[in-house]
Amino acid sequence: MENQTQIICSELFQKHRKVEVALYPALLTWKEIEKSRKRSSGASEAEQGHDIKVCEIVAIHKAEDEAETQTRKHPKRIKQHSQQYPYAFTVAYVRRTQQHLWRCSDVTFHCADQQICDQWIQVTNEQLSLLTNRPKNLLVYINPYGGKRRGKHIYEQKVAPVFRRAGIFTDVIVTERANHARDHLKTEANLDDYDGVVCVGGDGMFSEILHGLVTRIQADHNVDQNQPDAELVPCPLRIGIIPAGSTDCICFATVGTNDPVTSALHIIVGDSQPMDVCSVHHNDVFLKYSVSLLGYGFYGDVLTDSERNRWLGPARYDLSGFKTFLCHNHYEGTVSFLPAEDNVGHPRDKLQCRSGCRICQHKHSSKDEHNEVSEEKEKPAEDGEGDWSVIHGKFIAINSASMSCACPRSPKGLSPSAHLADGTTDLILVRKCSRLDFFKHLLRHTNNDDQFDHWFVDVHRVRKFRFQPWHHELVPLEDQSEHPEKPDLSPTSSLQETCDYSTAESSWNCDGEILHHAAIQVSVQCGLIRLFARGIEEQQDAEGAV
Numbered sequence: 077m078e079n080q081t082q083i084i085c086s087e088l089f090q091k092h093r094k095v096e097v098a099l100y101p102a103l104l105t106w107k108e109i110e111k112s113r114k115r116s117s118g119a120s121e122a123e124q125g126h127d128i129k130v131c132e133i134v135a136i137h138k139a140e141d142e143a144e145t146q147t148r149k150h151p152k153r154i155k156q157h158s159q160q161y162p163y164a165f166t167v168a169y170v171r172r173t174q175q176h177l178w179r180c181s182d183v184t185f186h187c188a189d190q191q192i193c194d195q196w197i198q199v200t201n202e203q204l205s206l207l208t209n210r211p212k213n214l215l216v217y218i219n220p221y222g223g224k225r226r227g228k229h230i231y232e233q234k235v236a237p238v239f240r241r242a243g244i245f246t247d248v249i250v251t252e253r254a255n256h257a258r259d260h261l262k263t264e265a266n267l268d269d270y271d272g273v274v275c276v277g278g279d280g281m282f283s284e285i286l287h288g289l290v291t292r293i294q295a296d297h298n299v300d301q302n303q304p305d306a307e308l309v310p311c312p313l314r315i316g317i318i319p320a321g322s323t324d325c326i327c328f329a330t331v332g333t334n335d336p337v338t339s340a341l342h343i344i345v346g347d348s349q350p351m352d353v354c355s356v357h358h359n360d361v362f363l364k365y366s367v368s369l370l371g372y373g374f375y376g377d378v379l380t381d382s383e384r385n386r387w388l389g390p391a392r393y394d395l396s397g398f399k400t401f402l403c404h405n406h407y408e409g410t411v412s413f414l415p416a417e418d419n420v421g422h423p424r425d426k427l428q429c430r431s432g433c434r435i436c437q438h439k440h441s442s443k444d445e446h447n448e449v450s451e452e453k454e455k456p457a458e459d460g461e462g463d464w465s466v467i468h469g470k471f472i473a474i475n476s477a478s479m480s481c482a483c484p485r486s487p488k489g490l491s492p493s494a495h496l497a498d499g500t501t502d503l504i505l506v507r508k509c510s511r512l513d514f515f516k517h518l519l520r521h522t523n524n525d526d527q528f529d530h531w532f533v534d535v536h537r538v539r540k541f542r543f544q545p546w547h548h549e550l551v552p553l554e555d556q557s558e559h560p561e562k563p564d565l566s567p568t569s570s571l572q573e574t575c576d577y578s579t580a581e582s583s584w585n586c587d588g589e590i591l592h593h594a595a596i597q598v599s600v601q602c603g604l605i606r607l608f609a610r611g612i613e614e615q616q617d618a619e620g621a622v
């Protein structure tokens with residue numbers, strides 16, 4: 077059997093330059109030999125060196141056609157060289173360019189000896205086969221009508237070729253109707269055949285995949301989703317997102333860019349990013365899951381209006397945003413929430429969630445190590461839930477961001493310091509204020525100013541929350557006695573405000589889907605799903621930038 081830590085080193089040719097190529101257990105390196113010998117000091121020598129992590133190699137294969145192509149392009153100069161070194165292999169690898177964008181680059185090495193060429197391919201492939209987190213079989217769903225209706229084209233032209241190159245097998249389903257992907261995952265798909273599911277579309281399409289997968293896993297394990305406190309079973313399959321929708325904030329906030337090739341490469345290298353999932357209930361009946369934005373008031377109204385103008389594509393949100401802004405509605409109601417523990421930070425602490433985030437990792441290791449114990453510790457108060465806070469008021473928007481919700485419209489997102497997998501959501505309450513004030517608040521989503529630094533904005537990091545719209549004809553939370561765990565509203569309710577009527581109810585925008593109930597209970601399920609992503613990487617040095 078081959079030694080798993082075998083190191084090989086050869087003198088090969090790359091573009092007719094002599095290079096020393098070495099494969100260590102986790103690193104492939106090459107550097108030019110002739111030039112580095114000529115140069116006296118080491119400074120420029122370092123520039124010549126290339127290092128590639130084995131885990132970022134896409135594939136290695138024989139470059140049989142290489143010599144032929146080169147001969148056709150540069151017949152005189154090259155012909156002799158390619159006859160001298162007729163064997164070649166190509167390594168495809170991840171190259172970072174600017175702004176979190178990844179590209180698949182090639183480097184081809186030539187040699188005179190077939191055995192050496194074969195050995196390189198064999199040893200590299202052996203190292204690649206040790207990377208067990210890489211998916212081999214994927215189930216792909218394409219929404220052909222998402223965003224600018226380019227999902228099918230994007231997948232076929234940009235993604236499928238890279239998957240083929242990496243030797244990934246795919247079953248591809250182009251959806252024929254809304255909820256096709258969800259229903260297929262729920263009842264038909266044979267999940268054992270796949271290592272992951274790929275979603276080609278926007279946040280709405282992702283939501284379909286999420287519901288299909290999570291519902292299927294709960295059904296397979298006899299977990300009742302209708303119970304708000306049920307401990308949900310995590311999903312063993314990872315989800316990859318090829319952005320082809322209108323907002324694509326789930327992709328943007330977990331990868332740092334909306335680019336199909338970058339996402340495909342994160343899938344190929346087998347990245348894994350856990351994500352919080354909010355479960356939304358109405359009177360103990362399950363409604364929906366959410367991973368990004370749950371928004372009542374402004375974002376609910378924008379979504380409701382935008383559905384009428386779907387034909388406009390992504391621009392529908394700008395039109396509806398403008399109209400909704402002019403309407404300047406506010407909604408009265410009561411928000412109650414269970415604050416998060418101190419160790420997960422605060423929405424205004426400016427500690428952004430980045431690749432390998434300590435806060436998310438700490439949350440996970442404590443959850444894995446002492447599953448039951450930590451569950452107990454999380455519920456310190458005598459009723460087993462901790463202290464609920466209650467706020468009654470008139471709100472222009474009530475937003476819950478389980479992650480930053482960064483997207484091209486708002487590069488730092490609705491809650492720039494929210495975490496992908498800390499088991500909490502940031503609850504943002506925007507109270508009734510003037511149009512100008514609300515405009516200032518919105519504008520701060522597009523620049524570096526703090527959008528929470530306004531008298532009319534409150535933000536809380538929470539584990540659970542509830543919302544009850546205010547009906548003047550009804551007694552608020554009239555069913556309190558049936559739910560003893562619900563907080564007592566009386567001391568903090570500002571009932572004196574009730575004479576000032578607000579408009580009717582709004583609806584909730586749940587990851588781009590409209591919810592048909594305004595009164596909801598929300599609970600965060602820590603890291604319930606995993607994506608083929610790694611979180612946003614801290615900006616690299618200029619290495620590889622074009």
Ligand SMILES: CCCCCCCCCCCCC/C=C/[C@@H](O)[C@H](COP(=O)(O)O)NC(=O)CCCCCCCCCCCCCCC
Nearest residue numbers: 278279280321322323324369393397401486518521587588
């Ligand atoms: C003055 C400019 C203000 C710009 C404010 C931008 C805030 C943007 C925050 C975006 C958070 C997005 C959260 C994600 C939601 C998605 O799940 C969800 C579904 O995505 P999908 O279509 O890909 O399936 N997308 C959405 O609900 C879209 C929300 C987009 C909101 C755009 C709001 C634009 C507001 C324009 C106000 C204009 C005021 C002008 C005054 C003169």
Ligand SMILES: Nc1ncnc2c1ncn2[C@@H]1O[C@H](COP(=O)(O)OP(=O)(O)O)[C@@H](O)[C@H]1O
Nearest residue numbers: 222223251252253254277278279280281321322
């Ligand atoms: N074949 C289809 N025909 C019509 N609607 C579909 C189809 N496949 C998926 N959908 C629905 O399209 C909606 C929007 O999809 P999405 O990919 O998020 O695009 P966008 O970002 O433009 O909203 C989702 O609600 C999804 O359920």
Ligand SMILES: [Ca+2]
Nearest residue numbers: 352478495500
């Ligand atoms: Ca979170």
